[in-house]
Amino acid sequence: MDSAPLLQVEDLRVEFATADGAVEAVSGVNFAVAANQTVAVVGESGSGKSVTALAVLQLLDGGRISGGRVLWEDRDLAGMDRAGMRRIRGNDIAMIFQDPMTSLDPLYTVGHQIVEAIRLHRKVSKRAARERAVELLEQVGIPDPRSRVDAYPHQLSGGQRQRVMIAIAIACSPRLLIADEPTTALDVTIEAQVLELLRNLQREYETALLLVTHDVGVVAEMADWVVVFYAGQVVEQGPTAQVLGDPRHPYTAALLAAVPSPTTDKALPLAAIGGAVPGLRDMPSGCRFHPRCSRAWDDCTHTEPALYALPGGRQSRCLLQHPDRSPADETAGELAGTAGRESA
Ligand SMILES: Nc1ncnc2c1ncn2[C@@H]1O[C@H](COP(=O)(O)OP(=O)(O)OP(=O)(O)O)[C@@H](O)[C@H]1O
Ligand SMILES: [Mg+2]
Incomplete structure (x- = not known):
């Protein structure tokens, strides 16, 4: 890696309490993301990709970090209190979820939601934040942003909603963007556009991107570094071209062989x-x-x-x-x- 890591996940373990006792969904995961780098996390369904992404931001629902560290610069996010996490989330590290309908509030206009996201971390007037919201909508490719800013989520297409999610995520210029399967709910043409958008934004803002996907094609196209998950562990990682071209774990090889x-x-x-x-x-x-x-x-x-x-x-x-x-x-x-x- 060229520069010092922004995010360093060290021996991360995550447990969920269930009626039959605790289960471990993530069992000692290690990887790092450097500034301006795109790291892809790939693996079959249930391998712990989302749980890992959520653990980084302490967004686990019913789960807890049972071991390891999540270093953001010199601080350990794994042990950080709620107030500290609120300052980091959306500001230093932002997340884009798989399904925009579950993360946008249907009761508020998209403009309102972008304004809220901005004002949570920046001391700006409502008016200035609204101007910024229009700019952001334009930047993520929403046509006629000055009128769409007053639209409700259900008035937008799936692809447009995902663009709004991206606008919210980049509203405070985070240094790391975590995108968990940001395009699986979209059709292929829109998927390509959204990936292109992420790439352009990353170039412009020099944002690091942690991209969770089960699509090896997306990895090849987007990532500098790839982390392969299997059953709650990292089984292989390295520079994308090397890992995809010459896998050193039979699971990676099998995953590649399964790609049409x-x-x-x-x-x-x-x-x-x-x-x-x-x-x-x-x-x-x-x-x-x-x-x-x-x-x-x-x-x-x-x-x-x-x-x-x-x-x-x-x-x-x-x-x-x-x-x-x-x-x-x-x-x-x-x-x-x-x-x-x-x-x-
Ligand atoms: N709230 C929870 N309670 C109990 N187990 C959970 C919970 N959330 C996730 N798990 C378990 O943790 C494991 C990892 O789940 P995770 O969602 O991280 O998989 P994933 O790699 O993101 O899969 P997908 O590709 O389907 O999104 C799974 O076995 C899942 O059932
Ligand atoms: Mg997932």
């Missing part, structure tokens, strides 16, 4: 990853991916891999990347693994 490419015959079934993400109550021993892994061998069933450092700042949580492992071990291991599966 323009050259793939649409009639052919995709190489979907067999099996399902394990439930929070029945995490496999050893490597959490081993039951679905085509390269697993005996060790993988009982040895929990660490996040091993690889050249170029990359990391992989796979025993194949264990620093003490020699290529000879790998051959032996894989043979054992293959034999094991065939006899199973």
Whole structure:
């Protein structure tokens, strides 16, 4: 990474209390976001992407941070009080949620909601804030912003509502924007426009972007750095081109193999990853991916891999990347693994 990180998530753990006791949804996650950088978090449904994003801003509903740190510059957001978090949220770090309908208030005009967001953090008159709201709507590509500023959310299209959410998020020029699946509710053309908008805003404001997605195509297009989640852990991370071009974890490789490419015959079934993400109550021993892994061998069933450092700042949580492992071990291991599966 070129510059010192703005956000540093260290060994983050998140627990939810349930009727049957606590469950851990995030189990020791590490990653960082530098100024002006786009970091993508990718992984299957239920892998802990949203919980991690919400934990950063202490927006967990019913959950708690049970371990680790969330460093914002020199402060730990994980231990910060409500008043402190209110000063950070929307001001230093803003979030765009997946579904704009649940985060915009249907009872107020979009202009009112943008004005509120501005006045929460900036001492400006209502009038000045309203002018700024019109400017912001224009900037995010809402046509005729001077009249749309008085529209209610239901009077706008889905794509326009997502643009309003982005306008609210950038209203106080945050240094980090967290976008959790910002385009999944939108059709492909609008998705491309919203991503383009995020990219332009980022260039203009030099905002760092933490982009949660399950779309590898979006990762390739947007991110400098990619963090791959599996079952509440980071299994691989590194510069996007390197990770996508030469994955060092079998899960990343499987995820990439499952992506339809323009050259793939649409009639052919995709190489979907067999099996399902394990439930929070029945995490496999050893490597959490081993039951679905085509390269697993005996060790993988009982040895929990660490996040091993690889050249170029990359990391992989796979025993194949264990620093003490020699290529000879790998051959032996894989043979054992293959034999094991065939006899199973
Ligand atoms: N409030 C909650 N109470 C209990 N468990 C929860 C709660 N919120 C999330 N979880 C669990 O935490 C795990 C991670 O959920 P999370 O929403 O982070 O997944 P995700 O990676 O964002 O998935 P998706 O791609 O579907 O958005 C899941 O097993 C989920 O069921
Ligand atoms: Mg999610």
